[in-house]
Each structure stands twice: as C-alpha cells, then as structure tokens.
Amino acid sequence: MSELEQAVRAAYEGHRQRLREKFLKGGLAGFLDYEIVELLLTLGTPRRDCREAARLALKEFRTFRAVMEADPLELQKIKGIGPKNIFGLKLVHEVARRYLKDCIIKRPVCKSSREVFDYLYYSLRDLRIEVFKVLFLNTKNQVLEEKTLFEGTVDSSAVYPREVIKQALKYEASSLIFVHNHPSGDPEPSSCDRDITRDLVFACAVMQIRVLDHIIIGNNCYYSFADEGLIEKYQSHFYSVNFCRQPAKKWLHKRRSSG
Template sequence: MPAGNLPLGHRKRLREKFIRSGLKGFHDYEIVELLLTLGSPRKDCKPQAKEAIKRFKTLRGVLEAPPEELQQIGGIGSHSVFGIKLVQEVAREFLKQKVMDKPVYKSSQEIFDYLYHSMRDLKKEVFKVIYLNSQNQIIEIVDLFEGTVNSSVISPREVVEGAIKYNAASLIFVHNHPSGDPEPSQNDKEVTRDLVYAGAIMRIRVLDHIIIGNNRYFSFAGEG
C-alpha cells in the first residue's frame, strides 16, 4: 500500500469497527481521532488525538475543552475541531429535546443533564426560568437575567408575567455559578424565598431552584 494511503486505510478500519460494534473496544484517543477526521478527512489525526488525550486527560476532557485550547495542539486547526464541536452540539440538542419531549418533569437531575452542557462554560451568571403546565410538561425555557444574581435585579413581577404569558402552572429556576461551586449564597436564598412567595400569591408552584456548578448541582427542593 502506498505510504500516502496508510491514514486512509487505518481510518477505514476504525470506521468499519465502529459500524460493527459501536465504541466497544475503542481507546479514548481512537474516538477523538474519528471525530478529528470529520473535519480533516485526508489527514492522519492519530498523533493529535493522542496529544489531546494526554493534555485533557480523558475523552470527556477533550469533548469539553474550548476550541481555542484544542487548537493549541499542533496540527489541530478550525477544520479539525469541527467534529468535536459537532458532537457537542448534537448531544446538547438531543438532551434538550429529551427534556422538552418528556411527558412530565421528574427530577432535577434531568434538568441538570441538559442545562449543564449549555451553561458550564459561561463566564457570567445566567438565570433561567423553566415554565411548566399543570401536567409538569415543559412549555418554555427563558433566560431572565445575566449577571450577579440578587434580589434587587431578579424581578418576581417579570417571572409572574412570563407564567401568565405561557399559561404556566409551575416554575423551575436555574442559574450557574462560574466559580464551579454550586453551594447557594445568601443572595441565592433570598431570591428563592422572594420568588416562591410571589408564585404562591399567584397560585403558581415553584418546583425547584437549581444551581449548576462544575459537574454537580445544588437543588433547593432536594435540600428541603
């Protein structure tokens, strides 16, 4: 086989192996290699894949790495990053649809599983409101505020107006802590108290307030 065809033959074998048995038996670097080849179809991506695993430690670390950090690895450019970013976005959309298509809201873990992927890299706090109907089906997810969360900037009136607009029977609040520590601050507790009180006046239930940190979360409902 000509030397120029070696990467193509290796890539073909990886793809055939994946088609036969999925990712079973794959090394992490081989999975990264397959993803890199989506954006660089005629390039040997094995060295870059191994270096990515070495630098970011795990497959998950590579998948969660910002594009600019991936491109610090020699041989990985914007085209190579395409496959990794594509998988991230497809996974995010899949999880979103999984949450939105659920017959009913069941747990804070489900909400975390989806929103973690869209909120983990945010540099500022973002406060979201999830509106649900009387069967606990999710109607809409709205970004209410960006910045430091406190009772002076989170408007209960705006939340209630949204509930009326979407004909919501209950609410879930979610925001992130860029520090990675999901433990609630005093401001978080005060905001939650005020929103629960405002909802009760309008007979709108607050099911939970979830704070997203680094691969973990805090649930006010879970903590009682």
C-alpha cells in the first residue's frame, strides 16, 4: 500500500470513528440521512469508504426509509453495496420494526387520535401508494395486533368489510381503529373515504365490534373521523335504520310482554 493510500485510509478511519463517537454521544440527532446509511454500511464493510455508496443509495431511492425498505436485488445495483451490507440494512430494519411493534402491543394507545397519529406517522408519511391499516384492540383498548390489510387506491372496490371482520374475529378484537395515508399530503377525506368508513362502521356494528376511529394521515397532519363526530353519526344512523341486536332485544321483549 502506497503512502497516499495509507493516508486516505487513515483519514477515512478517522471520519468513521468520529461518526461513531457522535452517535454514542447523542444518538442520531444531527445526522444527515446519508450519514445514517453510511454508518449502517460500515457494519458490513469494516475498512472501505462507504460515503459514496451511501450518497448513491439515497440518490437512487430518494429517502432514508426507501433505502431501508428497498428490495435486496435493487440494493445490489448500487456501487459499493454488497451482500454483507444488505444483510446489515435488512437486519436493522426488521429489528426496528419488531421493537416498535413490541412497544405498542398490549399498550393502551387509543386515548386520542393524536397518539395513534404519533405511532403510525413515520411508517406511512413517505409512501407513494395508499396503505390501509387496522389496529385490533381488546376491551381495555390495548392493541392486540396491527395489520396492513389493503394497498393501492383505497376505495370501495379495494377495501372489503368482510376481510376486516374476518381479521377482527381472528384476533378476538372488541374494537378497531382504521388508519390510511394520503400520499398527496392532504388528509381531507374524499367522498369515497366517507363511504368506506360508513360501510365499515355498519359491518362492524352487526358483529358488535366497535369502530373507535378512522384516521387519515397527511403531511405532518391528520384527519380523525371520531374527532369530527362522524363515527358517532354513522353508528347512530345504523341503529336508527337497521334491525341489530340491541333494538331487536327490546322489540322481542315487548312482543313477549304483550303476549
């Protein structure tokens, strides 16, 4: 190795060490996205300069999240990223997902729409397609499971109430919270969003499952059907025009009494 190569290597090792010390002192606060990717790539590349590979990855995938969720075959196309780097990225990504899920499961998170927004915002904000998630809760409003049920355009032809009910019964949920994103950044519900929410409230009411909210996530903002009084409105409408268990019991009692 020439003196120049030794000098370059020493300079980069010093840079890498400073990145690690910065992380140990303050976490990721103050880190640029490419520096985070670079730090992760060093786990699989102990001696080579990873700065250029990190920059190329962000240029290709545009966001840090997109890099972490990229297909391994696509990641391999980036110069400087090999199988060990990809393994490291995917391992960290899955560990983070497991950690967040473990943090939320069995915790009461539906005290307010804001808490649900804070929990799911970062997992939905950068998506280019609409994703429809359901939080399944028990009688204590603790999350039993969080699941993505539909992806693509969230409309009446894509969101099936029967699938929602099927999953709710599977997890023995007593209540549900629906969450989906608007890639446009504007959380204002469309007429289709309102129709879907009404249909889901009706379907769940038949099965005596409560719908607590439907939250639409936009760019650092959200719309809550519960906060706007629409969930209660749909539930009242259902009970006023349908024979469900609650009214049916009263009717049956009156009929027996009159007999």
